Amino acid sequence: MKIKEIKLHQLLMTMKNPFTTSFGTQQKRFVTIVEAIDEDGLSGFGECVSGEDPLYSEEFMDATLIALKKYFGPLVINKEISHPDEVWEIYKPFKRNNMAKASIEGAVWDLYAKKKGITLAEAMGGTKKEVDVGVSLGLEDTDELLLERIGEKVEEGYKRIKVKIKPGRDVEMVRKIREVYPEIPLMVDANSAYTLDDIDILKALDEFNLMMIEQPLMAGDIIDHAKLQKQIKTPVCLDESIDSYESAAAAIELGSCEIINVKVGRVGGITQSIKIHDLAEKHNIPLWCGGMLEAGVGRLHNVAITTLSNFTLPGDTASSSRYWFEDIITPEVVAENGVVKVSEKPGIGAEVDFGKMEQYLVKTETITEDDTLDMIMHN
Ligand SMILES: O=C(O)CCC(=O)C1=CC=C[C@@H](O)[C@@H]1C(=O)O
Numbered sequence: 001m002k003i004k005e006i007k008l009h010q011l012l013m014t015m016k017n018p019f020t021t022s023f024g025t026q027q028k029r030f031v032t033i034v035e036a037i038d039e040d041g042l043s044g045f046g047e048c049v050s051g052e053d054p055l056y057s058e059e060f061m062d063a064t065l066i067a068l069k070k071y072f073g074p075l076v077i078n079k080e081i082s083h084p085d086e087v088w089e090i091y092k093p094f095k096r097n098n099m100a101k102a103s104i105e106g107a108v109w110d111l112y113a114k115k116k117g118i119t120l121a122e123a124m125g126g127t128k129k130e131v132d133v134g135v136s137l138g139l140e141d142t143d144e145l146l147l148e149r150i151g152e153k154v155e156e157g158y159k160r161i162k163v164k165i166k167p168g169r170d171v172e173m174v175r176k177i178r179e180v181y182p183e184i185p186l187m188v189d190a191n192s193a194y195t196l197d198d199i200d201i202l203k204a205l206d207e208f209n210l211m212m213i214e215q216p217l218m219a220g221d222i223i224d225h226a227k228l229q230k231q232i233k234t235p236v237c238l239d240e241s242i243d244s245y246e247s248a249a250a251a252i253e254l255g256s257c258e259i260i261n262v263k264v265g266r267v268g269g270i271t272q273s274i275k276i277h278d279l280a281e282k283h284n285i286p287l288w289c290g291g292m293l294e295a296g297v298g299r300l301h302n303v304a305i306t307t308l309s310n311f312t313l314p315g316d317t318a319s320s321s322r323y324w325f326e327d328i329i330t331p332e333v334v335a336e337n338g339v340v341k342v343s344e345k346p347g348i349g350a351e352v353d354f355g356k357m358e359q360y361l362v363k364t365e366t367i368t369e370d371d372t373l374d375m376i377m378h379n
């Protein structure tokens with residue numbers, strides 16, 4: 001296949017509720033939907049998951065858009081691509097910018113699956129027909145409010161509850177949750193808010209039978225996480241520290257975690273996610289698919305990757321309606337009793353609904369063959 005044109009549909013969406021982590025609160029989400037159009041006029045879709053500001057990782061949407069227009073779009077236009085794995089090879093000399101790379105690569109995977117008449121899940125080698133999902137809850141102003149939110153989600157049947165923690169909102173907050181819900185599958189995510197100086201707090205969390213503690217220490221770190229894992233019973237799950245196949249391999253070798261949260265955008269795309277999947281499976285490290293507050297396109301990509309065999313823990317792929325008054329796909333993603341059925345339609349398995357998207361659209365920019373690679377260095 002040959003990509004002739006790439007459209008960057010830039011949306012400004014507002015979530016139903018604000019989402020608070022240890023690094024901040026957000027309700028608005030800048031979402032870029034990447035549409036890759038081939039020589040037959042067929043479209044594949046990807047979603048860019050960069051944050052608005054470089055707080056979760058170094059990537060942010062303004063910079064990502066420049067990277068897409070200047071490098072990653074022109075690099076694939078008019079190239080003969082026989083399999084989406086080739087996109088990673090094309091991008092290889094260009095360092096990081098993983099979420100930018102993954103958004104175009106994801107669109108190429110969708111296009112590839114649609115051209116073959118298979119589902120995106122099948123194109124990746126996934127076999128599950130349905131996937132288990134959990135829900136990620138932000139910090140609330142009071143523990144009572146958080147308990148209310150948890151109650152709603154338990155009632156809706158989500159298979160695990162993840163709550164955000166930060167210094168001052170940790171041990172006692174989790175104790176209160178456990179008093180009310182002693183048995184629910186519960187985990188915490190610190191988004192890098194602690195250091196090894198906080199070892200007593202992290203050890204104290206062992207008492208609550210948590211499924212895991214996600215990214216307690218600095219983003220990128222694997223050394224201190226390895227030291228931590230030796231001192232606590234709760235499995236450490238790495239999120240921000242796993243930004244490549246190589247970092248996953250190093251973390252597994254050092255014993256820095258017992259679980260990995262795979263976010264396709266964070267690791268540079270589907271090809272890299274599958275490589276990490278296969279490695280983790282070999283080492284008995286279970287995976288789950290983390291969310292980035294995606295709109296429908298990214299959500300469906302997440303459902304597809306979760307069909308791979310070693311995604312054995314419930315992911316963040318909650319219902320569209322958990323985030324949005326109206327999602328941009330038809331039909332929306334619906335979790336019933338914590339289970340999402342994988343669509344049998346080709347590609348991502350739902351229509352990108354341009355009518356619905358219109359209400360959020362800020363602008364669409366098109367990359368064509370007239371946009372050549374804009375580089376100072378050449379080789
Ligand atoms: O529901 C989701 O999409 C997951 C939400 C979530 O936990 C996160 C979204 C975006 C950045 C982070 O705060 C984060 C995470 O750390 O997993």
Ligand SMILES: [Mg+2]
Pocket residue numbers: 189191214215239240290
């Ligand atoms: Mg996380």
